[in-house]
Amino acid sequence: MTVMTTGVNRAPRPSSLADVVDLILDKGIVIDAYVRVSLVGIELLTIDARVVIASVDTYLRFAEAVNRLDLQPEGQVTGLPGMIQGMTEGASRSKTRGALGGVKDKLTEIKDSMHSGQDEQDDDEDESSGGRRRKLTIGRQPSRQAAERSGSTDKDS
Amino acid sequence: MLVVYALVRSTHPLPERLTGIGKPAGQVRLVGAERVAAVVSQIGDQALHDDDAIGYLDVLQALIENGPVLPIRFGTLAPDDDAVRTEILAPLGEQGASRLDQLDGLVEMQLKLIADQDAELRDLLASSPPLRRLVGQVKAGAADVSVHISVGEQVTQGLAERRAALDAQVAGRLKPLALDHGSRTGDDVTVLTQYYLVRVDDLERFDAAVQELLEDLGDRYTPEYVGPLPPLDFADAENDLTQTPSSETTPSRWGW
Numbered sequence: 001m002t003v004m005t006t007g008v009n010r011a012p013r014p015s016s017l018a019d020v021v022d023l024i025l026d027k028g029i030v031i032d033a034y035v036r037v038s039l040v041g042i043e044l045l046t047i048d049a050r051v052v053i054a055s056v057d058t059y060l061r062f063a064e065a066v067n068r069l070d071l072q073p074e075g076q077v078t079g080l081p082g083m084i085q086g087m088t089e090g091a092s093r094s095k096t097r098g099a100l101g102g103v104k105d106k107l108t109e110i111k112d113s114m115h116s117g118q119d120e121q122d123d124d125e126d127e128s129s130g131g132r133r134r135k136l137t138i139g140r141q142p143s144r145q146a147a148e149r150s151g152s153t154d155k156d157s
Numbered sequence: 158m159l160v161v162y163a164l165v166r167s168t169h170p171l172p173e174r175l176t177g178i179g180k181p182a183g184q185v186r187l188v189g190a191e192r193v194a195a196v197v198s199q200i201g202d203q204a205l206h207d208d209d210a211i212g213y214l215d216v217l218q219a220l221i222e223n224g225p226v227l228p229i230r231f232g233t234l235a236p237d238d239d240a241v242r243t244e245i246l247a248p249l250g251e252q253g254a255s256r257l258d259q260l261d262g263l264v265e266m267q268l269k270l271i272a273d274q275d276a277e278l279r280d281l282l283a284s285s286p287p288l289r290r291l292v293g294q295v296k297a298g299a300a301d302v303s304v305h306i307s308v309g310e311q312v313t314q315g316l317a318e319r320r321a322a323l324d325a326q327v328a329g330r331l332k333p334l335a336l337d338h339g340s341r342t343g344d345d346v347t348v349l350t351q352y353y354l355v356r357v358d359d360l361e362r363f364d365a366a367v368q369e370l371l372e373d374l375g376d377r378y379t380p381e382y383v384g385p386l387p388p389l390d391f392a393d394a395e396n397d398l399t400q401t402p403s404s405e406t407t408p409s410r411w412g413w
Contacts, residue, residue, distance in 0.1 A: 008364045008365070008367050008368035008371070008382060009380075009382060010364060010367075010382045010383070010384060011381070011382065011383050012218070012383070012384075012385075013211075013214060013218070013383060013386075014381065014383055015381065017207055017208065017210070017211065019381075020210050020211050020214055021207055021210045023214065023267070023383075023386070023389065024210050024213060024214055024228075024231045024389060025210075025231065026230075027228060027230065027231075027389040027390060027392065028163075028227075028228035028229050028230040028231065028233075028389060028392050029164070029227060029228065029229045029230060029249070029253075029392055030230050030233075031161070031229060031230075031233055031244065031245050031249075056306060058309065058313055058345055058346075059305075059306045059308075059309025059310045059312075059313060060305060060306065060309055061309065061345070062278075062308070062309040062312040062313055062316075062345075063295065063305040063306065063308040063309035063312070064305075064309075065274065065275075065278060065312075066278055066282065066292055066308060066309075066312055067292065067295055067296060067308075069275055069278050069279065069282075
């Protein structure tokens with residue numbers, strides 16, 4: 001295969017590691033018996049958590065973005081697309097992980113608020129709530145903070 | 158342990174001295190059956206990391222130079238050659254062979270468009286008085302978290318609508334040059350990723366079309382145009398192996 005040279009700026013692969021991971025994760029043929037998912041535990045954690053809570057997390061983030069935006073005088077903000085992209089790329093890995101930290105906190109909050117109504121029926125099923133929490137921490141130990149939070153949540157409830 | 162990268166034709170010429178992922182990196186070789194072979198390399202009992210993703214993509218990209226490649230999901234391991242034959246090649250060989258025939262001479266091209274978030278938000282606020290009122294409430298400080306969420310929800314929805322419009326606009330321009338295509342947006346709906354299955358022979362035309370498109374879009378979006386890639390988004394067994402691409406996106410002159 002010859003590489004064509006034209007005016008358009010074409011890269012042979014994504015520029016950042018995070019984008020390469022995005023590119024290949026969840027792609028390709030699945031051979032059930034042999035996919036050892038634990039090998040990419042961190043990414044799985046990302047996906048798993050995303051399913052649970054992504055929307056609320058995103059909503060809050062955008063609400064924040066809109067508020068911040070509105071506070072600035074008209075015309076002062078000249079968003080340089082290049083700069084924004086640089087920031088996006090630089091932050092994209094930490095964004096994923098950061099978002100996860102956020103997810104855990106949010107989950108705890110939401111659990112707190114749900115628990116007030118839910119705990120009566122969950123009281124004798126401690127395992128079910130433990131199971132939920134564990135699901136979010138596949139392949140990685142929960143941060144101490146998150147663990148403590150969850151712990152205190154359980155004690156409180 | 159063997160890392161399994163892809164299915165190729167049994168006759169697929171391997172690049173010389175192609176090494177796989179893991180440390181130490183094993184030699185990439187074929188485990189062949191009648192028509193189809195699996196591309197594998199030896200690996201110790203170790204965890205794969207993010208940078209192994211790059212190594213995996215390296216192998217696939219080296220392979221696609223010499224013929225069609227059907228990627229197997231990153232992280233797939235088999236204990237030995239026999240397992241590859243009985244568990245992968247035996248059940249998937251026939252389907253794999255026909256999909257490889259379909260993919261012959263085709264590559265995937267990806268176009269990612271990253272929107273300027275602040276500009277998008279400003280447009281959105283300007284076009285929606287109710288949303289501005291809601292943001293006003295939040296700014297006044299009286300609003301509780303449900304109003305925050307409602308603002309975010311409306312913003313997300315508004316951005317998603319814009320992304321859908323962009324998706325249709327871009328696909329309308331590039332689809333005629335591709336055999337198949339698809340798209341996805343990230344959680345934060347400021348990024349649109351489109352992927353196209355393109356004939357290698359048509360790459361120059363496709364490049365030109367992308368360039369023209371990007372010029373028309375202006376600097377509102379930061380583009381990232383990547384390829385030629387192995388058909389990662391067109392390999393999935395459940396959807397694609399059993400069916401040819403829809404006739405809607407398949408110009409008849411290619412005869413499939």
